[in-house]
Structures are given as C-alpha cells and as structure tokens.
Amino acid sequence: TKLRANYRHRLLSLCSEVSLASESKSGGNGADLLGPLLPAVAEICSDFDPTSNVEPSLLKLFRNLWFYIALFGLAPPLPEVKTISNSVNGAGRISTLSLQAVGGPYMWNIQWALAVQRISQGTPPLVASSVKWLEDELELNALHNSDTFRGTGNKKVAxxxxxxxxxxxxxxxxxxxxxxxxxxKATYLLAVALLEVIRFVSNGGILNGGSSVSASRSAFSCVFNYLKSPNLTPAVSQCLTATVHRAFEAAVSWLEDHISLTGKDASIRESTMYAHACFLIKNMSQRDEHIRNISVNLLIQIRDKFPQVLWSSSCLDSLLFSVHDNARSLVVNETACAAAIRSLYQKVVREWIIISLSYAPCTSQGLLQDKLCKANTLQRSSTT
Structure with missing residues (x-):
C-alpha cells in the first residue's frame, strides 16, 4: 500500500510536470504527452478512496491533473450539452480545446476518455476549505508556462x-x-464541473472505497463539498451550485438509461439510487441553509422520478433517524438551526408517508410499523 501510494504521488507529479512543460512548448496543447499517462493514472487510482483524508500535496496534484484535463480537452464530452444563450453562441465560434471537450466530438484516443472516467471515481473533491491555494489565482496561473492566460490574448482566452x-x-x-x-479560475471551475459530472456518467456516481454501496460512497458527498467553502464570491458560488445540479442531471440520466437491467445489474442500479437518496436525506441536516434547500429539492425529484425509494428500508431509516443522529453535532447556541432542521425533516417525513400510503398502503403500513418498533427500542435503550 505504501509503495502504491508513493507511485501514485510520483505519477501525478509527472503528469503535472509533463503538462506544464508541454503547455509551454506546444502553445497550449499537451494532450499528446499527458494522454498516454492517463491509463496508468487510472490504474494506480483504482483502489484510492477519495473520501479519505488526503494530504494537501496530493490534493494539489489531483487538482493540477484535472486542470490540465480540462485545458487540453482530454475529458469525454458531457452528455446532452446544450448551447443556451446568444452570448454563448457568439463566443463559441472561437475554436478551443476546452470548448471541444465540453461539446465533442472527442479528439483523442478513446482509451484516454475511459481512463478519465476511471480516474474520476478515485479523485477527491478539488477543494479544501482551509487551504486557499486550490483556487488561488497565483497558483492557477502558475500552472502555465506560456502566455495563454497572460498578456495580449488574456481577455480572448478568458x-x-x-x-x-x-x-x-x-x-x-x-x-x-x-x-x-x-x-x-474558469478553467479550474470547468475542471470541477467535468470531474463531478463524469463521476455520475461513468458508473452512476459510486466512488472507490469498498464493495458495499452506501450513502458514504455517493459522489454527491464530493460535489456538495464545494458549497461548504467559506467566502465564495457570488459568481463562483453560482457556478458551484450549477455543478451540483448538473451532476444530479447526470445521475438521473444514468438511472433512467439503466432502468431495463435485470439480475445483479438491476440490484446495483437500485443500490446506487438508494445510496444517493440516503446521502441527500442526511445532507438535509447541514448547518448551511443553502445546502439544505438544494438537498431536499434533489431528494424530492428522486422520490418523484423513482417512487421505489419510498419503500427502501435504508432510505426510511435515514429519514426517520438522521435528524436524531445529527442533532448531537449541533452545539448549544445553534438551537434555531436545530429547530429549522427538525422542521424540515418533519415536513419531508410527513410528505413521504402520505405519498407512500397513497401508492401502496399495506406495504407502507408494514414498513412503518417495523420502523416504529425499532425507534421505540432505540429510545428505551438510550434512557437506560
């Protein structure tokens, strides 16, 4: 494990160095040099848990890798990309690798695109609330040797x-x-968007880190991390919020595309759906009201699109017990926050029960009775 960790660090360092050097020599196109390294990176990251505590130096290397993936157009095109406004259409006439990467068609070896998908499952969120350099202008500009983001062409490139x-x-x-x-900064935010959407495109949004599929392995645990960063500017906050919604669209699209699966594959799809729903349920207890509101909004969309989550034992457990479990983490002077969270859970639980009873009254009653017995047992054990 230590040997793999050392090799991973060295390989990611090599990717940064090669990209920086090639970006200088080839005028911004280092894909021919970085691309062949991606399958090896995918392999060495195949057992890496992105939810673990990651050293700042390693996190920085992951950031650099995805920055160059975005810059060189090495990411597979995003699904269902639509050009919305006239202003986008006008600027889109400028032919660049970043634009090509977003809309396709893919310009490079397809094995590189597959490697990028695998890398996404083992990449930690490209953010650290206590470390400013992840999105610091000087750090990001230092990833360039050329005048790509400086000098006369700066405005056009930006x-x-x-x-x-x-x-x-x-x-x-x-x-x-x-x-x-x-x-x-736009390239950094593009790298974030590509990474977080590709996580869901590649396998439905389940991260490396174990054989079981649970809320802790939902890729939503990564994409919501960006919204927790302090002192975000309004523009950056808007982009990161949009990234969450874009990732959610990719998750729903994957679930819909795999709806006809049977056997083990169908079970994996259901587990993936329940993992995302459970994460969103637990995320409703966040201190940040903005995060709570997004979480409940996305949860309702999943519930309405895929009603089977209504009778998922794990989802119902999360819904009934999350507010109690997470209340312990709130300090005494956060009573207003705790009250808001409790009220939100009560509203969602009430709607959840009403809808589930309207669909399948007998199944819902049996499931609720089982959960109430469990709740009573927990309450008795906590008082003794």
Whole structure:
C-alpha cells in the first residue's frame, strides 16, 4: 500500500510536470504527452478512496491533473450539452480545446476518455476549505508556462474559457454573471464541473472505497463539498451550485438509461439510487441553509422520478433517524438551526408517508410499523 501510494504521488507529479512543460512548448496543447499517462493514472487510482483524508500535496496534484484535463480537452464530452444563450453562441465560434471537450466530438484516443472516467471515481473533491491555494489565482496561473492566460490574448482566452464553463453547466450561469471570473479560475471551475459530472456518467456516481454501496460512497458527498467553502464570491458560488445540479442531471440520466437491467445489474442500479437518496436525506441536516434547500429539492425529484425509494428500508431509516443522529453535532447556541432542521425533516417525513400510503398502503403500513418498533427500542435503550 505504501509503495502504491508513493507511485501514485510520483505519477501525478509527472503528469503535472509533463503538462506544464508541454503547455509551454506546444502553445497550449499537451494532450499528446499527458494522454498516454492517463491509463496508468487510472490504474494506480483504482483502489484510492477519495473520501479519505488526503494530504494537501496530493490534493494539489489531483487538482493540477484535472486542470490540465480540462485545458487540453482530454475529458469525454458531457452528455446532452446544450448551447443556451446568444452570448454563448457568439463566443463559441472561437475554436478551443476546452470548448471541444465540453461539446465533442472527442479528439483523442478513446482509451484516454475511459481512463478519465476511471480516474474520476478515485479523485477527491478539488477543494479544501482551509487551504486557499486550490483556487488561488497565483497558483492557477502558475500552472502555465506560456502566455495563454497572460498578456495580449488574456481577455480572448478568458472569454473562451468562461464560454466553455457556461456550456458545461448547461447554461445555468449566464456569461454576464461570470465576467469577474478570470480565465485560469474558469478553467479550474470547468475542471470541477467535468470531474463531478463524469463521476455520475461513468458508473452512476459510486466512488472507490469498498464493495458495499452506501450513502458514504455517493459522489454527491464530493460535489456538495464545494458549497461548504467559506467566502465564495457570488459568481463562483453560482457556478458551484450549477455543478451540483448538473451532476444530479447526470445521475438521473444514468438511472433512467439503466432502468431495463435485470439480475445483479438491476440490484446495483437500485443500490446506487438508494445510496444517493440516503446521502441527500442526511445532507438535509447541514448547518448551511443553502445546502439544505438544494438537498431536499434533489431528494424530492428522486422520490418523484423513482417512487421505489419510498419503500427502501435504508432510505426510511435515514429519514426517520438522521435528524436524531445529527442533532448531537449541533452545539448549544445553534438551537434555531436545530429547530429549522427538525422542521424540515418533519415536513419531508410527513410528505413521504402520505405519498407512500397513497401508492401502496399495506406495504407502507408494514414498513412503518417495523420502523416504529425499532425507534421505540432505540429510545428505551438510550434512557437506560
């Protein structure tokens, strides 16, 4: 394990160095040099748990890798990309690798695209609330040896990168709202969007880290991390919020595309669906109201699109017991927050029960009776 960790660090370092050098020599196109390294990166990251505590130096290397994947157009095109506004159409006439990567067709070896998908399952979120360099302008600009983001071409390149980002986000953030975002920052945000959407495109959004599928392995645990960063500017916050919704679209699309599966594959699909629903249920207890609101909104969409979650034992457990489990983490002076969270859970539980009873009264009553017995047992044990 230590040997693999050392090799992983060295290989990711090599990717950064090769990309930086090639970006200088070839005028911004280092795909021919970085691309062949991607299958090896995918293999060495195949057993890496992205939810574990990651050293800042390693996290920085992952950030660099995805920055260059976005810059060189090495990511597979995002599904159902639509050009929304006239401003996007106008800027989209500038032919760049980033724009090509978002909309396709894919320009490189298909094995590289498959490797990028595998890498996404083992990449930690490209953010750290206590470490500013992950999205620091100087750090991001330092990833370039050329004048790509500096000098006379800066405005044109920045405009193009913002266009690619807007398209990647499905037009949810208008270009006019991105005018304060630099070209380098736009590339970083594009890398984030590509990574977080590709996680769901590749296998439905289940991360490396174990054989069982649970809420902790839902890729939503990564994409929501960005919204927890302090002091986000309005433009960046908008982009990161849009990334969450874009990732959710990819998750729903994957679940719908695999609806006809049978046997073990169908079981994996259901487990994936329940894992995402359970994560969103637990995420409703976050202190940040914005995160709570997004979580409940996405949960309701999953519930309405895939009603079988109503009778999932794991989902119902999460719904009935999450508010109690998470209340312990709130400090005494957060009574208002705790009350808001409790009220939200009560509302969602009430709707959940009403809808499930309307669909299948006998099944729902039996399941609820079982859960109430469990709740009573837990309550008795906690008082003794």
């Amino acid at each position: 405009s193009t990168q913002r266009t690619a980002l807007s398209i990647a986000l499905g037009g949810r953030v208008d270009l006019s709202a991105m005018k304060t975002i630099s070209g380098a």
